[in-house]
Amino acid sequence: MSDTPPAPKAPPKDPWDLPDVSDLVVGVLGGTGDQGRGLAHRFARVGQRVVIGSRTAERATAAAEEITADLAAPGAPDTAAAGEVTGADNAACARASDVVIVAVPWDGHRATLEGLRGDLAGKLVVDCVNPLGFDKHGAYALVPEEGSAAQQAAAILPDSRVTAAFHHLSAVLLRDPSVGAIDTDVLVLGDRRADCEIVQALAGRIEGMRGIYAGRLRNAHQVEALVANLISTNRRYKAHAGLRVTDL
């Protein structure tokens, strides 16, 4: 593409004009963890087909069954509208999915992705991992040598379309079947607009949320690291803080 002349300038595209993503299969690597389960629950709840990934298919299947049960819990919406949730090992999860959310613990991030390079080729990958350390003063940001977890994913997965999103969501709220709309936006980062728009559209399907474009992958570190601040805020206010972008 680099030798084609620049296209004539098109009129600005409406940033709220996002694609229909309802038919996409969403995979969640690390889907047996709190954040992964919570996201899987939210996507299934709005009718998305979801595949939970874990190191073993058995654990993934057990988590998928629990999520399916949660979707039928009191307070949950019409279960006839819920998407099917199944489990698979991480490689099969990646291959079966159109969009693959990376929700593994930070200390397994590199090894997990290195092992899935082929399975994730061509896939839209959404990294939601927050590299954090903890000590007696609370959480603090770790700085991956690539700059951020998302940039590490992009470096490991040259044949995937890597984006970053879903960093700031409370796993407690995501997983609670009695919680309807969650009052927060989702910051979406990536270097290709079409990929970001798919992720933005997915985020916008979750009750209460909007997917907001928030820059290129090189600016992912601060979005990941901001979770350390939200942890401090949550402790002070005894809250499950989210972030809403104003004036949009």
Place this chain on the structure above:
Amino acid sequence: MSDTPPAPKAPPKDPWDLPDVSDLVVGVLGGTGDQGRGLAHRFARVGQRVVIGSRTAERATAAAEEITADLAAPGAPDTAAAGEVTGADNAACARASDVVIVAVPWDGHRATLEGLRGDLAGKLVVDCVNPLGFDKHGAYALVPEEGSAAQQAAAILPDSRVTAAFHHLSAVLLRDPSVGAIDTDVLVLGDRRADCEIVQALAGRIEGMRGIYAGRLRNAHQVEALVANLISTNRRYKAHAGLRVTDL
């Protein structure tokens, strides 16, 4: 104070119980720049006494006169309630103020603070500087060797009480006399709770804003750097984006 033993554990304090700060004099170093002028305008507007600081007293005084004129512009609130705004060179601004906001450009940050170490001794310093670089892809975060602008300030000013806040505010909205409430929260960082609470209370005086505790200074970098993301968001949505912390 450092040789007193730790107090016995008190019951948790209401995080919304903040001090009365209406009598504090607010200085703004770099108060002739867009962000500094905007903050000065907002504080004067709610009755705070404000001292604009600049390298020369003449430029500071000129800016103070412009802000005073803006406070009488159509759309501005009752000017009888507005605080007095005066100008001084940076050193005199620091000495005259209880709370000193550092709103200088990043490339003058270190030298300005090194020159004011004595003038700022004992003062509550609020760093709002965002170290950013710009290229054809937009803004990106710079990483100061101390970790953040706020930590650099703390390193240069061992005798001051350094906090960080007011990073994400739109100078355009701050400066516009016809804009009333601004729909955003202010993230406040610092290592001493009492100092943070003064800054939170000041932020909360500005129409539309709340001052929200968001962690220790070691977690300031990502808050400063997040401005790069907001710049991308503003370009995409043609907005003056702010951030509201939800569930609080």
